[in-house]
Structure formats: structure tokens, C-alpha cells
Amino acid sequence: MRMKELGRTGIEVSTYCLGTMTWGTQTRSSEAHKQIDAALEHGINFLDTAEMYPTNPVKEETIGRTERIIGLWLEKSRGHRSEVVIATKHSGEGMKHVREGAPITAQSIPEEIEGALRRLKTDYIDLYQFHWPNRGSYHFRKNWSYDPSGQDPKAVIENMQECLLALEKERKRGTIRAFGLSNETAWGMAQWLRLAENGGWLRAATIQNEYSLLCRGFDTDLAELCLNEDVGLMAFSPLATGLLTGKYQGRAKPAGSRITVSPELGGRKTKRAFAAVDEYLDIAFKYDLDPVHMALAWVEQRPFTTSVIFGATTQAQLKHVLAGRDLKLGEEVLNELDEVHKAHPMPF
Numbered sequence: 141m142r143m144k145e146l147g148r149t150g151i152e153v154s155t156y157c158l159g160t161m162t163w164g165t166q167t168r169s170s171e172a173h174k175q176i177d178a179a180l181e182h183g184i185n186f187l188d189t190a191e192m193y194p195t196n197p198v199k200e201e202t203i204g205r206t207e208r209i210i211g212l213w214l215e216k217s218r219g220h221r222s223e224v225v226i227a228t229k230h231s232g233e234g235m236k237h238v239r240e241g242a243p244i245t246a247q248s249i250p251e252e253i254e255g256a257l258r259r260l261k262t263d264y265i266d267l268y269q270f271h272w273p274n275r276g277s278y279h280f281r282k283n284w285s286y287d288p289s290g291q292d293p294k295a296v297i298e299n300m301q302e303c304l305l306a307l308e309k310e311r312k313r314g315t316i317r318a319f320g321l322s323n324e325t326a327w328g329m330a331q332w333l334r335l336a337e338n339g340g341w342l343r344a345a346t347i348q349n350e351y352s353l354l355c356r357g358f359d360t361d362l363a364e365l366c367l368n369e370d371v372g373l374m375a376f377s378p379l380a381t382g383l384l385t386g387k388y389q390g391r392a393k394p395a396g397s398r399i400t401v402s403p404e405l406g407g408r409k410t411k412r413a414f415a416a417v418d419e420y421l422d423i424a425f426k427y428d429l430d431p432v433h434m435a436l437a438w439v440e441q442r443p444f445t446t447s448v449i450f451g452a453t454t455q456a457q458l459k460h461v462l463a464g465r466d467l468k469l470g471e472e473v474l475n476e477l478d479e480v481h482k483a484h485p486m487p488f
Contacts, residue, residue: 141183147345211261372446416484433464
């Protein structure tokens with residue numbers, strides 16, 4: 141398993157990260173614990189979770205359940221804490237199931253960290269992320285309607301400064317080791333970096349945004365910023381919620397799959413998406429590649445990627461992913477994948 145540094149933090153993580161958002165709904169705790177054990181055995185030392193997990197669907201009564209499942213594993217396997225890097229996320233404005241959708245503030249940060257530490261049954265969080273900008277963002281298909289013209293940049297900057305000060309206090313207290321963002325924009329990330337460097341505060345090491353063969357918006361602005369500023373992408377939905385596996389082609393709805401609990405796949409289920417997937421599957425067939433392995437390897441090989449976040453609802457799915465973790469795609473395959481992207485640049 142290849143390893144990379146989280147930004148400039150000195151923390152080494154595997155380039156494949158075990159996602160956990162189905163743990164507590166689609167995946168039982170006993171199965172989740174087996175997944176952690178199997179991931180560690182195969183060189184994956186990185187877990188990503190969030191305060192609002194599990195999803196599919198998000199419910200007020202299940203908030204924090206995934207963190208608690210990880211905490212139970214840590215309680216049983218104390219010797220492994222230093223061997224695993226845990227990333228979690230602070231919910232923010234608009235996430236109505238958590239604190240009624242209140243924004244992230246200097247006051248909410250220490251309170252939420254204490255809650256996460258209790259649920260995770262640990263003394264520290266390796267990577268602490270903000271799940272969503274208070275001002276909103278272009279992600280999750282909001283690019284079609286997101287309008288930043290009403291923002292008050294002065295107020296945004298003041299909130300960022302206050303949050304960075306709160307994070308710095310937590311770093312000094314030893315509760316967090318590194319800081320990252322999620323669903324952030326190029327402008328937002330640039331401000332976080334500038335303010336942190338001017339103040340000598342904790343610098344954002346990562347950005348967790350959606351990225352896959354079907355969703356390549358990151359290429360057009362954030363890629364340059366991240367490469368030049370040593371900020372690593374933690375790519376979520378690298379299989380486009382299962383579309384790139386091919387299992388939904390021909391209107392198929394496999395039992396227990398994401399599409400049975402989220403019929404529109406978060407806005408990704410479009411005619412254009414299925415047409416693009418057909419062409420990606422043709423490339424996999426041509427080069428005798430497993431579509432799952434090909435799609436994950438492509439994201440992992442991008443120069444700005446630190447880690448690819450994948451999820452598995454079952455041990456069998458995890459085993460399938462692990463079998464392809466060392467795949468490296470050749471130039472010929474990469475060029476053909478780019479050609480499909482040019483033909484299908486924005487399928488959802």
C-alpha cells in the first residue's frame with residue numbers, strides 16, 4: 141500500500157482510506173469492526189467518519205452512531221490507536237439534523253470536539269475537518285443554482301479567523317493533530333491558507349471533495365491550488381455512488397445497494413451518466429481491468445490526491461476493493477479515459 145503525507149503535517153496515511161458513512165444503517169457494528177481489522181491487515185491505516193454519520197438516510201436519532209462504532213472498536217483494540225489515523229468532521233450550517241443546522245463557530249468547535257472524543261473513545265483526533273462551509277458551496281449538484289453574490293466577505297473572513305484561533309487552542313490542548321476542509325471552493329481554501337499563514341495558526345492540510353471519472357470539477361481550479369500549496373485531496377465518491385461499477389446499468393437495482401435507499405443517487409442518476417459509464421466500462425473490458433479497480437486507481441494516481449475514500453457495506457465488497465489496491469494504470473489507459481471525459485465532461 142502506497143503512503144503519502146497529509147499536507148505538511150508529517151502524518152503518513154495510506155492512499156486508500158476506509159469510508160464509514162454506512163456504518164450504523166446499512167452496515168452493522170460487528171461487520172464494521174471486521175472491516176477495520178481487514179483494512180489494517182492490508183496496509184490501510186486511514187479511517188474517515190463524521191459527526192452526522194451514518195447516512196442513507198441521515199436521521200437525528202442516528203447522529204454520531206458511526207463515531208461510536210469506531211469508538212467501540214478502539215476500546216476493544218487499544219493497542220491499535222497509534223496504528224490508525226482517524227479523520228472526522230464537524231457538521232455546519234444547513235445540516236438540519238445536527239444542532240438544527242447552526243453554523244461552525246469558535247464556540248461550537250470545542251464543544252463538538254469533546255463530543256467526538258467521547259464517541260470515538262480516544263484522547264485525540266488525527267484530522268479534524270469542517271464538513272461544509274457556512275456560506276454554502278457548489279457541491280452536491282448545487283453548482284446549478286449556487287449564487288455567492290450575496291456573501292459578506294468581511295464576515296466570512298472574521299468567522300474563519302475566529303475558527304482558526306479555536307482550532308489552534310485545540311491543537312495546543314492536544315485534542316487535534318491536523319485540520320482539513322470538506323466541500324470547499326478554491327476561494328475558500330485560499331482564504332483559510334492565507335489567514336493561517338499570516339496568524340501562524342493551524343494550516344489546512346487536506347480538502348475532502350467529490351472526485352471521480354464522472355465528477356472532475358476539481359481539475360479546473362482546486363488542482364492547481366492544492367499542488368502549489370501542499371494541500372491533499374481526500375476524494376469522496378470515487379465510484380460515483382456505485383455508478384462506475386456498472387451494477388446500475390440497464391436500470392438494475394441490486395438488493396441492498398445504494399440506489400434502493402437513495403433512488404436518485406444524490407442527483408447523479410442521469411441519462412448522461414449511464415452513457416458515460418458505458419464507455420468507461422468498454423475501456424475496462426478492452427484492457428481486462430476490473431471497473432472498480434480501474435476507477436479507484438485512476439483517482440489514486442492523480443498528482444493532487446492524498447487518499448481515495450471508498451466505502452463497503454459488506455466484507456465481500458471490501459475484499460474486492462483490497463484486491464486492486466496496488467493497481468497502476470498505464471499511459472494508454474489514462475489517455476483513453478481522458479478521451480471519454482472530453483466526450484462526457486459533466487454527466488450530472
